[in-house]
Amino acid sequence: MLRRFTLDDLERFVMMLTDERVTDQLSFPKELKTAGGAEALLRATIAAYESDEPMVAFAIASPDGFLRGMCGVSTFAPGVVEIFYAVAVPEWRRRIGSRAAKALVRALRRRSDVEELVGFVLPDNQASRRILEGLGFEDRGLVERQGFAEPVHDYRLDLGG
């Protein structure tokens, strides 16, 4: 299930954002990948839910609310939304990432202002590539992308306006 973050998620959130197995796959700036940076990001994310400019990031949680991962969106270009997701390492390979990405895409399909989704994935990230391909994203090939050490696959899903 996807829900808003709360400060109860702090410990698990910091654990995830300071784990290189997770963060090496994300384009987050280096300063967010420290305990202090992760805490600041969580606080800013929670504060932004109530603002006009929400940074839309959600917690992936177990039915009893325990933080298992995170996912979110950002505006890439007018009508084009970038999606990202990450799962805490102890929870990998339980289809949590697949289910969260599916829920995110389903929610974005309901937004009339979103025409296309994009996801950037490092070549070795087989799990993420499987997830996007399973959702019907098309691999447009490798592109340079700020925040990544090497070219990433540019996956697109046309939502058909």
Ligand SMILES: CC(C)(COP(=O)(O)OP(=O)(O)OC[C@H]1O[C@@H](n2cnc3c(N)ncnc32)[C@H](O)[C@@H]1OP(=O)(O)O)[C@@H](O)C(=O)NCCC(=O)NCCS
């Ligand atoms: C990518 C990530 C979210 C996947 O989460 P997950 O819950 O472990 O993934 P799932 O269990 O839903 O598996 C998804 C698919 O990948 C496959 N897979 C999972 N781990 C794999 C691995 N290490 N190697 C190869 N395939 C793998 C699964 O078999 C499944 O394939 P299928 O749909 O054909 O059966 C998780 O590995 C992660 O957080 N990675 C770091 C952050 C990241 O890469 N984010 C994505 C950047 S956009």
